[in-house]
Amino acid sequence: MRLTFPDGETLADLGTYVARARSLEAEGAIRLQAVGGVLAAWVCVVPGQGLTGSGTVLGLRTMALAGAHDLDVTVALAAMGDRFARRSANGEAGTTLEVPPAEVSPRWAGVLPPRGGWEPVGTVRITDLLAAADDGIAEVAQGAPEGAGAAAVGMLRAQVWARDVLDAAGTPTGAPAGAGLAARALGFARAGDLRSVSVHRQGAWTRVSLPAGYVLSRGAQGMA
Incomplete structure (x- = not known):
């Protein structure tokens, strides 16, 4: 399995x-969906709870490919990271990447959001998203003392990152705080950017469209 990119810059991207996704979860995974000349790369920022994956927060980065592709695999981030480390160590300058052969099956990869049917529900300022991320990171750190059980930490994270981001007037924007975490950690937005970005919804899913990627979050089943 291999992916061919139009230039070295896109491959480096x-x-x-x-690398950014691994900073969130070193043992995480990435789903690579390549159709024609476009690659969609999915990673999990916040794992969901229960059978429906409520609270799941996913990052999506799309990029161009050279030539036609047909690929849909989920592989370990560590294996992908090893591929890039080896390229760097060997001074490889090509634009083709060999995808790791061993696939993994994280639960989130089987509950991706729908492609169509999205309806606009509002906008959110990037500064408000990033502020929510900073507040959430601090709350999780303070509320999860050393030695806390995995279940307790997971519940706290789910509560914090599911909260609605508020605007300057204290009005809910429709975007969850987890979208801010993804925006900051994955480099989808930069501090100081004063723009507002769109928020869409489809069923239980919310999508925030950022300058360098998308964040998709799953709320409670049946959420309007």
Whole structure:
């Protein structure tokens, strides 16, 4: 399995994305969906709870490919990181990447959001998203003392990152705080950017469209 990119910069961009995702979860995974000349790369920022994956927060980065592709695999971020480290160590300058052969099956990869049917529900300022991320990171750190059980930490994270981001007037924007975490950690937005970005919804899913990627979050089943 291999992916061919139009230039080295695009391939390096994927490497940066993989490194950022690994900073969130070193043992995480990435789903690579390549159709025609476009690659969609999915990673999990916040794992969901229960059978429906409520609270799941996913990052999506799309990028161009050279030539036609047909690929849909989920592989370990560590294996992808090894590929890029080896390229760097060997001074490889090509634009083709060999995808790791061993696939993994994280639960989130089987509950991706729908492609169509999205309806606009509002906008959110990037500064408000990033502020929510900073507040959430601090709350999780303070509320999860050393030695806390995995279940307790997971519940706290789910509560914090599911909260609605508020605007300057204290009005809910429709975007969850987890979208801010993804925006900051994955490099989808920069501090100081004063723009507002769109928020869409489809069923239980919310999508925030950022300058360098998308964040998709799953709320409670049946959420309007």
